[in-house]
Amino acid sequence: MAEFVYVNGEFIPKEQATISLFDHGYLYGDGLFEGVRVYDGKVFELLPHVERLLSGARALGFPLGDLDETKAFEAIVATCRKNDHRDGYIRVNLTRGTGLGLDPKHIEPKVNFVIATRQLALYPPELYEKGLDMITCSTRVPSPDAIDARIKCTGKYINNILAKMEANRVGAGEGIMLNQQGHVAEATGDNVFILNSDGVFVTPHPSAGCLKGITRGVAIKLLREQFGCVVVEENMTLLDIYSAKECFLTGTAAEIIPAVSLDERLIGDGKPGPNTAKLIEAFRAYTKSTGTPISS
Template sequence: MSEPQFACINGELIPKEKAFVPLYDHGMLYGDGLFEGIRVYNNRVFKLDEHVARLYFSAKALNIELAIDKTAMIADIVKTAKANGHVNGYIRVTVTRGEGLGLDPKHLKGKANVYISCEQLALYPKEMYENGLIVVTVSTRLPSPDVIDPRVKCTGKYINNIMAKAEANRYGAGEGLMLTREGYVGEATGDNIFLIKNGAITTPPASIGILQGITRDTVIDLARGFGIAVSEPIITQYDVYNADEVFLTGTAAEVIPAVHFDGRDIGDGKPGPITRKLIAAYRDLTQSTGTPVA
């Protein structure tokens, strides 16, 4: 018999089968909330402080008041992972504005709801990490940063990413590349994109409407630690097609090669040496750092 699993709702551990979202939760009704996906490796929560900081930055941007501070949030996340014996896996933290029917937030009852759960999540099969992803450019565009700031990791915005992912699925591709309204390279449906050309790395700037991913920032630091130049210019599809290597990053995806875009091989169509070096370095880092669960 498997061990019982728990979710944490507003600080209280509840058996997962009894954990439900209220009928008029504003996140469920209108996508009025925000979230973080966090990884546990080797009984340590990776980049927990950074994820919680981003959660609170997003909450402030959306004017969502949390009833607990960052220290208590960290404690609840660790508590949930420990209760589930979550040695390796994925933690999802979701915050919604509260409960009430109608758009006007002044009519909501109570405070923000906080839901924390643990799962096993693998975005891509193992062979894609070894052989690389096939990617297609999708027609679904990134929301403009003057509509919603890309640094806010809010739930409602992700319907766009879901539609883009469904489009990539229809083409039989492993991922979809999303462009900005102006036609510049933005990000994949759930990941940031990096290009390697002549030994240097480029990645789109956050200002064009992409999420400034925590894995993205981690990989930039790793690359610079190896003495690899990293810059954030405007990137076009021409740059992607003519790159020597391309890889994607994200908390759930980690670091994964992308070897084929829109019918074109990238380089020799195989994961390249710099990509492999960064994958190895990222895996080493995740196994040796983080906030202990035990």
């Protein structure tokens, strides 16, 4: 079956799909993106992804025209249907428009909206069983007076890429990124949670410089509503992770994955914790019970 890419309202065979060399996202990183999952023919948490995408576009002053949440939502579902994409990953990109030069007044005032379906596995299956070893990266997240981390814009991810390269150089599964004040913000591609010695789950507040992740929100919901746990969003330092009973990361591609060490210090007993294991099981069940069907 031929695979198609959605480009500005048209379905184009993947091999023929292109954007202009003067696309502002390509030239300047002036764009936004979302990664969305499909489980068994249902798109997972699609509305929150679409809302975050267009909220970011409005915050950056993109010329959206008639593109709204409904049209974006329907385009993503239609792309999955067109490709019979029943399990896997959806990549959604939105850029300011086309034209050379930084000044948005001098470019075509029309966004470029692209949707593609792919298969993606961020971590090998065995790491979900044994857990990730992590390091602290020297690369910091951008300060919120530069760009708010809740805006999932492409340009700011150069910091995450550089931090991931640091982790790769020492063979670590992930890297923890701090903000300018030394508080934990996020991992290079995921949100961070710990279970502390008081039995409270803690995750950095978005104001610390982390993305307000969709899977992060689902994890908070499951912990509170299904397990009756206390979950707080507050500042966290490296000491909080070093001394935690359990640690796990969340993200669309990673889902929920345990972390068992940071900077060669074991977290808890150095094995995935029982509460993390229960949450992973609950999350996988939740993905099967909810979502937007791609069938017409």
